[in-house]
Amino acid sequence: MALFILFFLFIGAAIDYLYFDAFTPAGPVFPIATIFSLGFAALSTLTAYYGGSDIILSSLGAEKLNLQIPEHRELHNVVTEMALASGSAMPRLYVIFDPAPNALATGTNEKNAAVCVTTGLLTLLDREETQGVVAHEISHIRNEDILLMTLVSILLGGIAILADWGRRGFYSARTGRHLSKKNPVVFIPLLLLIALSPLIGRLLAMAVSRQREYLADATAAQYTRNPGGLAQALEKIRDASMPFHKATRGTAHLFFVNPLRRRIDESDSKLSDLLASHPPIARRIGLLYQMAGMPQKLVQAPRALAQ
Amino acid sequence: MIFIIWAIIFVLGIWIISTYNALTALRLRIQNAWRQIDVQLKRRYDLIPNLVETVKGYMQHEQDTLQKVIEARSQAMVSKGAKEAAEAENILNRSLGKIFALMENYPDLKANKNVLDLQEELTTTENQITFARQYYNDLVTQYNTKQQVFPSNMLAGFFGFKPSELFEVAEAEKAVPRVNLSLTR
Numbered sequence: 001m002a003l004f005i006l007f008f009l010f011i012g013a014a015i016d017y018l019y020f021d022a023f024t025p026a027g028p029v030f031p032i033a034t035i036f037s038l039g040f041a042a043l044s045t046l047t048a049y050y051g052g053s054d055i056i057l058s059s060l061g062a063e064k065l066n067l068q069i070p071e072h073r074e075l076h077n078v079v080t081e082m083a084l085a086s087g088s089a090m091p092r093l094y095v096i097f098d099p100a101p102n103a104l105a106t107g108t109n110e111k112n113a114a115v116c117v118t119t120g121l122l123t124l125l126d127r128e129e130t131q132g133v134v135a136h137e138i139s140h141i142r143n144e145d146i147l148l149m150t151l152v153s154i155l156l157g158g159i160a161i162l163a164d165w166g167r168r169g170f171y172s173a174r175t176g177r178h179l180s181k182k183n184p185v186v187f188i189p190l191l192l193l194i195a196l197s198p199l200i201g202r203l204l205a206m207a208v209s210r211q212r213e214y215l216a217d218a219t220a221a222q223y224t225r226n227p228g229g230l231a232q233a234l235e236k237i238r239d240a241s242m243p244f245h246k247a248t249r250g251t252a253h254l255f256f257v258n259p260l261r262r263r264i265d266e267s268d269s270k271l272s273d274l275l276a277s278h279p280p281i282a283r284r285i286g287l288l289y290q291m292a293g294m295p296q297k298l299v300q301a302p303r304a305l306a307q
Numbered sequence: 308m309i310f311i312i313w314a315i316i317f318v319l320g321i322w323i324i325s326t327y328n329a330l331t332a333l334r335l336r337i338q339n340a341w342r343q344i345d346v347q348l349k350r351r352y353d354l355i356p357n358l359v360e361t362v363k364g365y366m367q368h369e370q371d372t373l374q375k376v377i378e379a380r381s382q383a384m385v386s387k388g389a390k391e392a393a394e395a396e397n398i399l400n401r402s403l404g405k406i407f408a409l410m411e412n413y414p415d416l417k418a419n420k421n422v423l424d425l426q427e428e429l430t431t432t433e434n435q436i437t438f439a440r441q442y443y444n445d446l447v448t449q450y451n452t453k454q455q456v457f458p459s460n461m462l463a464g465f466f467g468f469k470p471s472e473l474f475e476v477a478e479a480e481k482a483v484p485r486v487n488l489s490l491t492r
Contacts, residue, residue: 070427077431084343085438087336087446127430225441
């Protein structure tokens with residue numbers, strides 16, 4: 001996260017240096033571009049911030065629990081257990097009627113947080129495994145990941161605006177003359193960086209998201225004292241291998257496992273590590289079995305890759 | 308020179324206030340966690356007679372076991388203090404476990420929706436008790452650690468913070484068929 005803010009400041013400073021002569025005696029006192037774009041991005045995100053979780057939930061077709069249904073009651077009970085184990089308030093609960101097993105947590109703080117699971121997950125997993133998944137989602141709430149991801153999207157928005165300005169300014173004649181006065185060794189790499197910054201920003205966001213997934217798995221194991229349950233849940237979900245059609249690229253990082261399910265997410269390679277919003281399932285399972293003190297061999301169980 | 312002394316006093320003051328507040332907050336959260344456990348225990352005491360009533364008709368030959376559960380329940384309800392309560396809880400857990408095991412012998416019972424509902428309720432209450440205790444113990448460990456490590460131990464002694472008592476999990480309780488507590492983190 002700190003890296004993310006540094007990156008943002010660096011890009012902003014580069015723009016300010018190139019176009020507004022900041023950091024020189026003649027330039028303005030404040031880095032104008034940086035502050036303005038951050039303000040703009042924050043404003044647009046803050047509007048989404050307060051109504052955001054409801055928008056996400058309704059766009060996914062989430063519905064409130066019906067406690068008459070035994071499965072829903074069991075989910076309610078499991079969530080109560082995990083809320084107690086984590087010492088947090090009971091989140092709002094929703095289900096999505098969809099056969100693809102998945103879950104997500106959303107909201108901005110512990111008090112307005114919501115946990116949502118698909119009916120596919122409830123039918124596929126037994127109590128112990130559901131407990132692991134719910135613990136993972138509650139960990140996202142407790143570790144303040146839901147807030148973090150909101151902040152990250154603010155910064156991402158800011159970077160996109162900055163980069164846009166940077167590229168447009170490049171073509172105007174005035175700045176062209178302006179730039180020629182600066183040292184080319186400094187400004188050419190800076191321009192390249194500005195042009196590529198949305199991509200780099202996205203990669204950083206993915207990295208943040210992946211780290212938080214690992215952390216949530218570990219915290220879930222701490223709450224349940226049973227990493228095996230979560231590992232089994234991940235195995236079952238991997239073998240079910242069903243894409244969740246209602247998810248989009250914008251909401252993919254919210255989910256328990258990547259709902260878009262590209263083949264690359266399943267493999268344990270460097271490339272998949274760089275490009276995915278979620279860590280490879282195989283590695284998550286491996287780490288959980290390590291926590292449980294079970295041999296690594298179990299991890300290499302037969303993999304059914306239906307696709 | 309004067310400035311440096313003021314800076315040191317300022318930093319020390321901030322540290323004292325934040326440590327004191329952290330310790331106090333933990334103490335209050337521990338008290339709250341303890342009450343949470345009581346709430347769950349009470350819920351379970353309320354559920355047990357229901358279960359016994361429901362299964363009585365089916366389990367004619369196990370009247371002794373059912374009677375034992377009722378006795379263990381009333382024993383647990385009047386017990387005072389962490390240690391005594393843990394012991395009474397143990398007996399109750401063992402007798403409840405016995406009933407659940409015996410229920411396997413009665414296919415009618417396992418098909419009864421009321422019984423299944425009650426069983427789910429009891430399972431979740433048991434789990435909730437365990438998780439509430441686990442959270443309580445986590446908090447107590449945090450609280451006691453903070454009181455004993457340097458440098459916050461100096462303040463804890465000065466302000467008279469006392470270590471809290473952990474809720475010990477008895478060996479027999481680990482055998483209750485649920486989350487395995489013996490797994491290492």
